[in-house]
Amino acid sequence: MGRKRTKSGKIRLAEVAELAGVSPITASRFFRNPEALSVAKRTRVESAANELGYVPNLAARALASQRTEVIGVLIPSLTNNVFSDVLRGIYDASEGSRYSIQLSNTRYSILQEEKLLRLFLAQKPAGLIVTGIDQTAESRAMLEAADCPIVQIMEIGPNPVDMMIGFSHYDAARAAIAHLFAQGHRKIGFVGARMDPRVQRRLDGYVSAMKDAALFEQRLVVTTATPTSVTLGGTLFTDLLAREPDIDAVFCANDDLALGVLFECRRREIAVPEQIAIVGFNDLEFMASAVPTLTSVRTNRYEMGNTAATMLIEAIDGRRPEQPVLDLGFKVIERQSSSSRRSDDRPAASGAGAANKMIALPSGQD
């Protein structure tokens, strides 16, 4: 006998078509391009599909159409708060669309990234989101040869592969240092961990700002390749103090480190900001709640992920954005930890960070 009904009783497109009294191909069209159908058939297919509870077989669709409805996402860390915000933005944007997210963790290794990219590309994804601009030459070549839209996220730079959304970490760091200068600080240390390309560019921004003011000294910089943590912030700060006991401010490459520095100051009974000012990076939620509240550079992480995925889906559907490179900028959120004129009224008992003074800057101008 032919294939009247599959053994598992699964509803196929053919069953839907039969019930609707149309050919399978017409039923197929209903799901891909309903406008191409006459209104009569459209409603017939729709009700037939609902009645039977039809669910399309994605594997068959992918095989027949030679493309998948998968968006590949390559990020360097699953643990880092920064990426969980970006991810949430991506997932939120993908919801409701017909695309699904395939996530992979490069663990900050561009070799691993290259390997994963090769895997992804082999499955002909509908689109790709990759982190940063520091791919291997091989990865770069694969990306350029890929026949799907691609968004690079987290930072902006020259020569986008396709689309790009992020901000200038260099400018953001310079803005943070400029803020510290404005508060009268001069001997400003830098504390950084992991030292991935983006942290490196924050360091570059710090160095250039310090050099501009003729204040740079290599001894002010303490970094490590170790992954970041709050505890590490304390450790690195301890190293920094041992080298340069008379610093008057610390710029931390991220907020975890900043929190660690704050705790270490407390442990050592160093007054913040009176003796040492602290500035973090990313503006995680807790920064506004710490005592003293901690200055940080706010980055639009959720928006970055969300916009990247939205742009990508638009591009996949043939509507390329007018503006392929998007600078989401940053804001220096000035709080107590770096305020020279500390408010004389005691901090309110709750509702920390009552009135954050903001220094907003689109990257590219500082």
Place this chain on the structure above:
Amino acid sequence: MGRKRTKSGKIRLAEVAELAGVSPITASRFFRNPEALSVAKRTRVESAANELGYVPNLAARALASQRTEVIGVLIPSLTNNVFSDVLRGIYDASEGSRYSIQLSNTRYSILQEEKLLRLFLAQKPAGLIVTGIDQTAESRAMLEAADCPIVQIMEIGPNPVDMMIGFSHYDAARAAIAHLFAQGHRKIGFVGARMDPRVQRRLDGYVSAMKDAALFEQRLVVTTATPTSVTLGGTLFTDLLAREPDIDAVFCANDDLALGVLFECRRREIAVPEQIAIVGFNDLEFMASAVPTLTSVRTNRYEMGNTAATMLIEAIDGRRPEQPVLDLGFKVIERQSSSSRRSDDRPAASGAGAANKMIALPSGQD
């Protein structure tokens, strides 16, 4: 002409087979069950595949074999640190296996979970990881009808659908309260946010422990459905203090809240632990670094995700675990914030949490 080579120049299994001098089906077997091949053919196919850079077409494989190599993961949050650790464990375990992870965010909604479950199941996943034990009746029925292995994670309870891995949040909370009792605390407040089922069970554990000691009062409990944050910890603690100014300890349903409480104490110049002790939950990294270091209940999140995925893959491959329900337990990590006999030597300047006293308990005994 036949199909000598596909237009895109893609390498198909047929090409590999041709180069290796075997039939396509033999080449296919090489990738699925190499042991079934003679050593000679095995090496021939292997080198042919390498030479051509063959990458299998997953869609075709899924269509022909009627099953996918996708593991569906349903978690309630992408942002919560707790889940990022679990996720990392899952992704790490999936790497190297031939299964890929398909992640979806239920946003703490069991209705959303039901919807996503329906979507997943329609694609015949190889396995499923779901969070918790509080599915809708409909979800439960779907899970039980699913013909793939399933692991419930994050907690353990009666009637597993299939496999289960987690710990007793109820027992963990009781252990935390027992610890506070042992330190001489009596008037212990509870602060909780989001109040998802697991937080609710921590509250239940707290209530039962307090009732056992005839110390329970409803006024000691402050909760909200709002998602958790450090700032919220301060707010809820403020509410608690307003109601019960003479509490001597706070048990926080998670570490973010605990940090918020700590900051609020600092703002109010309440000495921790002398005036008020603080205990958190999950033992995130920063707890050991805070000043004072913060007591917490350590949970094995990475291990939970990692073991769940490992067990699942084993089960998919036909090797069901001898023990389908796994209790990963917890440990009360006693630190300064709840220590009645505070160490008289000043805390070391760095390396916080030098010697954490641990109270380890497999859940189920307290």
Place this chain on the structure above:
DNA sequence: GTCGTTGCTGGTAGCGCTGTCAACGTTCCT
């Protein structure tokens, strides 16, 4: 009335892989 043009529909032929089963050669047993 005839001829294009447009809009909608259907037939045919796979997409690349694997399940099933038959067939082959080899080894081992009696």
Place this chain on the structure above:
DNA sequence: AGGAACGTTGACAGCGCTACCAGCAACGAC
């Protein structure tokens, strides 16, 4: 030596869907 048992291999026929192109009706232009 004969036969069973095993290990290995290949032919065939789809999996459920869609690309491609042909066909057909309806309509307007001349």
